[in-house]
Amino acid sequence: MKRFPTSMAVLAISLATAGPLLAEDLSVSNCTWCHGSSAQGYSKAPRLAGQRADYLVNQLQAFATHKRDEFLSTKYMWYAAAHLDPLTVRNLAAYLSALPPEAAKDGDSELIAEGRTIFENGVPDENIAACEACHGPEAQGVREIPRLGGLSYGYLERRLEQWNQGHDAWGAPMPKVARSLSPNQIAALASYLSFVESESSGK
Amino acid sequence: MNAVHLRVALQLALTVFLAVAAGQARAEDRRVGATAGDIEAKFEYCTTCHGPSAQGFRGYYIMPRLAGQQPQYVENQLHAFLERRRLNPVMANVAHGITSDMIPALAQRVNALNPPPYGGAPNGDVALGKEIFANGLPDQNVPACSACHGPDAKGQREIPRLAGQLYWYMVYTLSIWNSERGQGGREDISWIMRPTVANLTQKQVQALAEYVSALR
Numbered sequence: 001m002k003r004f005p006t007s008m009a010v011l012a013i014s015l016a017t018a019g020p021l022l023a024e025d026l027s028v029s030n031c032t033w034c035h036g037s038s039a040q041g042y043s044k045a046p047r048l049a050g051q052r053a054d055y056l057v058n059q060l061q062a063f064a065t066h067k068r069d070e071f072l073s074t075k076y077m078w079y080a081a082a083h084l085d086p087l088t089v090r091n092l093a094a095y096l097s098a099l100p101p102e103a104a105k106d107g108d109s110e111l112i113a114e115g116r117t118i119f120e121n122g123v124p125d126e127n128i129a130a131c132e133a134c135h136g137p138e139a140q141g142v143r144e145i146p147r148l149g150g151l152s153y154g155y156l157e158r159r160l161e162q163w164n165q166g167h168d169a170w171g172a173p174m175p176k177v178a179r180s181l182s183p184n185q186i187a188a189l190a191s192y193l194s195f196v197e198s199e200s201s202g203k
Numbered sequence: 204m205n206a207v208h209l210r211v212a213l214q215l216a217l218t219v220f221l222a223v224a225a226g227q228a229r230a231e232d233r234r235v236g237a238t239a240g241d242i243e244a245k246f247e248y249c250t251t252c253h254g255p256s257a258q259g260f261r262g263y264y265i266m267p268r269l270a271g272q273q274p275q276y277v278e279n280q281l282h283a284f285l286e287r288r289r290l291n292p293v294m295a296n297v298a299h300g301i302t303s304d305m306i307p308a309l310a311q312r313v314n315a316l317n318p319p320p321y322g323g324a325p326n327g328d329v330a331l332g333k334e335i336f337a338n339g340l341p342d343q344n345v346p347a348c349s350a351c352h353g354p355d356a357k358g359q360r361e362i363p364r365l366a367g368q369l370y371w372y373m374v375y376t377l378s379i380w381n382s383e384r385g386q387g388g389r390e391d392i393s394w395i396m397r398p399t400v401a402n403l404t405q406k407q408v409q410a411l412a413e414y415v416s417a418l419r
Contacts (some may be wrong), residue, residue, distance in 0.1 A: 124300020127248035133293050134252065134262030142263045173251045180248075 013105035030080065031092070039099050044072055046155040050101030050198055055146045060084060062170070070159075070167035101198045103150030107191025115192025118185055128180045129173075131189070139196045149196030156190035237305045246312050256318035259368070264293065265372040271319050274310035276363040279305050279392070288387035290352035324370030324416045328406070332414025335407060339378055339386050343402045348411065361392050366418035379402065 015022055034045035041047030048056065062068035063081035084092070107115075119139065122130035131148075139149035148156065162168060163178035181189070237245075249269065254260040259268035269277065283289035284298035301309070336356070339347035351362050358364035365373070376383070380400040385393035403411075 121296045124296050127244055127300070129248060129251040130293055130296065133264050133266065134260070136263035141264075143261075145262060172255060176247070176251055 028135055031096075034076065039096055040102050041104065041152055041155065044154065044158075047075075047101060047104065047151055048096045049099035052141045052143060052145065053090075053093040053097040053099055054144045055141065056096055057089055058144045060089045060092070067070035067170050068168050070162040071193055072158075073168075101147070101150055101159065103152075103197050104152040104194045107153040108187065109191070110196070111188040111191035112195055113192075114185075115188035115190070119192055125183075128185070129177060131177075136200060139193055142196060147198065148193045149198045151193060153194040155189045156193050159184055160186045160190065213263045221228065226333050228315035230292075236302055237308070240248075241307055242308045242312065245301060246309060254318075254321070257313045257316050258318040259369040259372065261321070261323070261369060261371055265369055265375055267376075268321065268368050269313040269373070270316035271311055271357070271367065272310075272364050273358040273360060273362065274307070274314045275360045276358060277313060278306050279361045281309075283387070283391070283393070286387065288391050289393065290383050290386055293418055320367040320417055321418065323348040324413055325409075326413055326417070328357045328371070328410035329413050329417065331407070332410035332412070335411055340402070340407070343398055345407075354403050356415050358392045368412075368415055370416040373416060374408055377408045377412075 031039065031048065034042065035048050036042040036045070036078060039047065039049040044131040059068060060081045063073055064084065066074075066078060068077070070077050081089075094158070118128065119131045119135075120137070122128045131139070133149050136145075139147065141147035160178045163171070164181070165174045168176055178186075233379070250257055252260060252262065252266045253269050254266070257269040259270075260266045280289060281298050281301060284291060284294045287295075335345065335347045335355070337353075339345045339350075349356070352358055352365050356364065356366040377400055380396055382392075385391045385395075385397060388394065
């Protein structure tokens, strides 16, 4: 009982300092329970700060319609997104995308070089496409294509593994890409990306 | 006994003949290199970026439509990436992973596809684009696009199809033409576009892109 008011106070401060968007009018407080008070992600919940607004809208719709169907989404996000009206979704996306993202830097630093090579060049002889073609040279994403730079190692690895297991089949071309990646290549990519620092957010 | 010997000898001869023929077939495969499976796997790889029906895809970079493209154009561009006549870091890597014997088959594979245009383009200046495409801009020394690319924008031989090409790809590629295309000098067929690109305004480029991007 003692911890609860403290965390609410921290929450109130973080929301009050968030900027011109009136965060307290949005459902941001619910997101913070898993994604962290500054949306930098926590444990299995990914960082949302600095994520592309169009991508966030797209994914929230996909949770609500149950198109995005990997395990943790069905358990948490289907419920969380079920009752959001379209305006709230757009406001949330605008708010989150404007928060400055921080790099998780929790991958294996010895795999950075290998991951970077795959990200920038693909592996042409193995028919693995270059990630940068869609996600951008600094993994910054664009429109409905997510920013990957600085997401946590665990989240990146899990997503690539889940596509390989047939989840989230609508997210073309990622299921095809993930099927072509070996576990070592997934580890290298997730490690590299976790260290990628982002340029200013909100574009 | 003679009959038995004869039968054994014939069976032996047949066996040797079949073994040799099979060996030759394998040698043939090795010489050709790419199997139908290799080519299909490579095509699937192309569609990772260029879209499931090769209709193009707007990622961070714009991946052009390949569907329905002239096979000779596709072949020429893949060679151009390898020979640095066309400078594109992503496609230079991709082209190095494609063996030369795959190139004609891949060009035919994408030529046979006919998905609808990618869409999403603005359409405020379609009429201007149509006019420039059909008749050029004589006062600006811009020839009619249709003269080479065909009245239906389907292209011919090494001259590309523009019909259904992505709006953003058209705008981008005409904006950076001199730094990416025609690096082989005047003998490079892409060189021919240089004066035309220089004589078009940005608004005219956008109008042309709007027009051709909606053509089927």
